[in-house]
Amino acid sequence: xxxxxxxxxxxxxxxxxxxxxxxxxxxxxxxxxxxxxxxxxxxxxxxxxxxxxxxxxxxxxxxxxxxxxxxxxxxxxxxxxxxxxxxxxxxxxxxxxxxxxxxxxxxxxxxxxxxxxxxxxxxxxxxxxxxxxxxxxxxxxxxxxxxxxxxxxxxxxxxxxxxxxxxxxxxxxxxxxxxxxxxxxxxxxxxxxxxxxxxxxxxxxxxxxxxxxxxxxxxxxxxxxxxxxxxxxxxxxxxxxxxxxxxxxxxxxxxxxxxxxxxxxxxxxxxxxxxxxxxxxxxxxxxxxxxxxxxxxxxxxxxxxxxxxxxxxxxxxxxxxxxxxxxxxxxxxxxxxxxxxxxxxxx
Numbered sequence: 001x002x003x004x005x006x007x008x009x010x011x012x013x014x015x016x017x018x019x020x021x022x023x024x025x026x027x028x029x030x031x032x033x034x035x036x037x038x039x040x041x042x043x044x045x046x047x048x049x050x051x052x053x054x055x056x057x058x059x060x061x062x063x064x065x066x067x068x069x070x071x072x073x074x075x076x077x078x079x080x081x082x083x084x085x086x087x088x089x090x091x092x093x094x095x096x097x098x099x100x101x102x103x104x105x106x107x108x109x110x111x112x113x114x115x116x117x118x119x120x121x122x123x124x125x126x127x128x129x130x131x132x133x134x135x136x137x138x139x140x141x142x143x144x145x146x147x148x149x150x151x152x153x154x155x156x157x158x159x160x161x162x163x164x165x166x167x168x169x170x171x172x173x174x175x176x177x178x179x180x181x182x183x184x185x186x187x188x189x190x191x192x193x194x195x196x197x198x199x200x201x202x203x204x205x206x207x208x209x210x211x212x213x214x215x216x217x218x219x220x221x222x223x224x225x226x227x228x229x230x231x232x233x234x235x236x237x238x239x240x241x242x243x244x245x246x247x248x249x250x251x252x253x254x255x256x257x258x259x260x261x262x263x264x265x266x267x268x269x270x271x272x273x274x275x276x277x278x279x280x281x282x283x284x285x286x287x288x289x290x291x292x293x294x295x296x297x298x299x300x301x302x303x304x305x306x307x308x309x310x311x312x313x314x315x316x317x318x319x320x321x322x323x324x325x326x327x328x329x330x331x332x333x334x335x336x337x338x339x340x341x342x343x344x345x346x347x
Contacts, residue, residue: 030061031315031346037105037252039323043339047178048112049124050325050336052169053252055105059137062097101135101153101257108165109284112333114181122331125294126187127284128165129227131157137257139247147203149247151255155197159227159283160190188288195225199232199255205245214239217248219275221255226289228254229281238310240269248273249310249319249342268311271321276303285329296329308340317344 039053111123135153142148157163166184173180199221206213220233236248244267250256253275279300287295308321319342326335 032061033059033344033346035059035342035344037340037342039252039338039340041336041338042176044322044337046337047114048110048336049328049332050107050338051110052108052172053105055103055252057101057103057133057257059257060100062099064096064098095141097137097139099137099139101133101137103133103135104131105133105252106130106163106165106168107252108169110169110181111183114183115179117182117185119186119294120183121294122296124285124296124329124332125287126165126181126184127159128161128163128168128187129157129159129193129284130163130165131155131193133254135255135257144207145204147205147245147247149201149203149257151197151199151201151257153195153197153199153255155193155195155225155227155254157193157227158190159193159288160188162190186294188283188293189291191226191283191288191290193225193227193283195223195227195254197221197223197225197254201247203245203247205243210242212239212241213243215243223254226281227283228279230277230279232275232277234273234275234304236271236273238269238271240267242267243269244312249317249344251275251304251306251321251323251340266311266313268309270309271307273306274303275306276301282328296331298329299327302326302328306340310342315346317346318342319344 035057037053037055037057039050041047041049041051107129109124109127111120111126113120113123133153133155135151138150140148166181166187169184170180172178199219201217201219203215203217205215215238217236217238218233219235221231223230223232238248242265247257248271250273279298279302282298283289285296285298287293303326305324306321308319310317310319312318319340321340321342323338323340324335325338328336
C-alpha cells in the first residue's frame with residue numbers, strides 16, 4: 001500500500017510540473033489558496049472505523065489593510081472596509097497577516113464488519129457527518145526564526161442520514177466493485193452539529209533562503225461542541241529541500257489549516273507528525289446527544305501518528321501521508337490506519 005501511495009505521489013508530481021508554466025513568474029504577493037483533502041483506509045487495505053474523509057477549502061488572501069489589494073478585488077469593498085476597522089486587524093503590526101477560510105467536508109465512520117445488517121453492539125455505530133466550517137487565521141512573524149498562527153474555527157453540520165454518509169460510501173463501493181455495506185439502517189439519527197475550535201501553531205524555521213533544511217511546528221488547541229469536545233497538542237518535524245516557511249499540511253481536523261504560500265522552483269520535504277487528544281466527547285462513539293442510541297466506551301486519550309512527503313512547484317502542492325490512529329474505544333481490537341492525499345493550488 002505504501003508503494004502504491006508513492007506511485008500516486010510521483011504521478012501527481014509529474015502532472016503538477018507539467019501544468020506549471022515554465023519560466024512564468026509567480027504571484028506570491030497575496031494568493032487565494034484552494035485545497036482538496038482526501039483520506040481513506042482503502043489505501044491501507046481496511047474498510048472500517050474512520051473509513052473516509054473529504055474536505056474542500058478556500059483560504060482568502062491577506063485581509064490586512066497593508067496587504068497587496070490586487071488579490072482581494074473579489075471581496076466586496078464594504079466587507080473589506082468593515083474588516084479593516086476591527087481593532088486587532090487595524091492595529092496589527094505590519095508583519096501580521098489575517099486570512100479567512102471557508103470549507104465543506106464529510107466524514108464517514110463504520111464498524112469493522114459491514115456485511116452484517118443487524119446492530120453490532122460491541123463495535124462503533126455507523127455515522128456520517130457533513131459540515132460547513134468558517135475559520136479565521138492570524139499569522140505573525142516573531143523574529144527571524146519563529147512564526148505563529150492562531151486559528152479560530154466554527155463548524156455547522158449534520159450527523160445522521162441527512163449527512164448522506166450512506167449514499168457516499170455506497171457510491172464509492174459501487175465504483176470500486178466492492179461489496180455494499182449492509183448496516184446503515186443502524187446509523188446515528190439526525191442531529192444538528194455545532195463546534196467552536198481554537199488552535200495555535202508555533203513554527204521554528206531556520207533563517208535560510210534555500211537548500212537543505214529542517215524545521216519544527218508545535219501546536220495546541222481546544223474544541224467545544226456536541227460532536228467533539230477535546231484538548232489537543234502535538235508537533236511536526238519537516239526536513240528536505242527548500243522547506244517553505246509555512247505551517248505544514250495537516251490531516252482533516254478542526255482548525256488544522258493547509259495554509260501554504262507558493263514559491264518559485266521546486267520544494268519538497270519529508271515529515272513526521274503526532275497529534276494527541278484528551279477526549280471529553282466524541283459523538284461517533286458516545287452516540288446521540290439528545291436521545292438513546294448505540295454507543296461504545298471510548299478511550300480518553302487518542303493519538304494520530306503520521307509520516308509522509310510533500311512537494312510544491314510554483315502554484316501547486318501535493319502531499320501524501322500514512323497515518324496511524326491509536327485505539328479509540330475499549331473493544332476496538334487494533335489501531336486504525338489510513339492514507340491521506342492533499343492537493344493545493346494558489347492563484
